[in-house]
Amino acid sequence: MTPRCVxxxxxxxxxxxxxxxxxxxxxxxxxxxxxWHFLLELLGRGEGAAIGWGGEWGEFVxxxxxxxxxxxxxxxxxxxxxxxxxxxxxxYYYNKRILHKTKGKRFTxxxxxxxxxxxxxxxxxxxxGYQVITKSSPFLKGVTMETLI
DNA sequence: TACGGAAAGT
DNA sequence: ACTTTCCGTA
Numbered sequence: 524m525t526p527r528c529v530x531x532x533x534x535x536x537x538x539x540x541x542x543x544x545x546x547x548x549x550x551x552x553x554x555x556x557x558x559w560h561f562l563l564e565l566l567g568r569g570e571g572a573a574i575g576w577g578g579e580w581g582e583f584v585x586x587x588x589x590x591x592x593x594x595x596x597x598x599x600x601x602x603x604x605x606x607x608x609x610x611x612x613x614x615y616y617y618n619k620r621i622l623h624k625t626k627g628k629r630f631t632x633x634x635x636x637x638x639x640x641x642x643x644x645x646x647x648x649x650x651x652g653y654q655v656i657t658k659s660s661p662f663l664k665g666v667t668m669e670t671l672i
Numbered sequence: 673t674a675c676g677g678a679a680a681g682t
Numbered sequence: 683a684c685t686t687t688c689c690g691t692a
Contacts, residue, residue, distance in 0.1 A: 555682085557684070601686070612685055614675065629673070674692085681686065 558612050559621055559634070561598055565591075581634035582625055 565574050566583060573591040577584045585591050588606035596604030613632060616622040625631040 555684080599685085604686080608686055608688090610674075611676085611687085615685070617675095624674080626674095675690105677688105677690090679687085682684090 556598060558595065558609070559616065561595060563634075565594070577625070577628075577631055577633070579625075579633065581636050583632060583634070584628070585630040585632075588630060 562574065562583065566576055571586065573587045573594060574583055574585050576582065585606075588609075592604045592606045592609045595609055596602055613622060617624070620635050622632050622634060625633050
């Protein structure tokens, strides 16, 4: 099992999550990408046209909602995807504690990284050019690994 | 813009 | 299970 996806919080710092994050429990063989994986992919690539990190830890801003929806639709083979429907999927993340809304800030949401288990996966090297988060990573600002998990 | 119920799709 | 689709409501 290797880490499959990389999200970046201000290069060169990186966030890894393991292979099993792609697999819904009901379907061990499924590799269907989930929306929050996709968002972290785009954020990690620093492709700032559609989406970018916000000012706080885990916060992100959708800069071009319909463009983001189009990209998501392409990934999932849903040509009629739009922001209305994508945002409904984001709202389903509220109860699951994967995301919450940054109230008062347009198109701004925030990852609940503590729930996402976005910590380094011990025993595996980071992809080239990336750095694994550790307890002492300065941008964690005093948040411990135990807190994140 | 944003929310969340309801039902359908994969 | 995780959306996608649709839509009434605030």
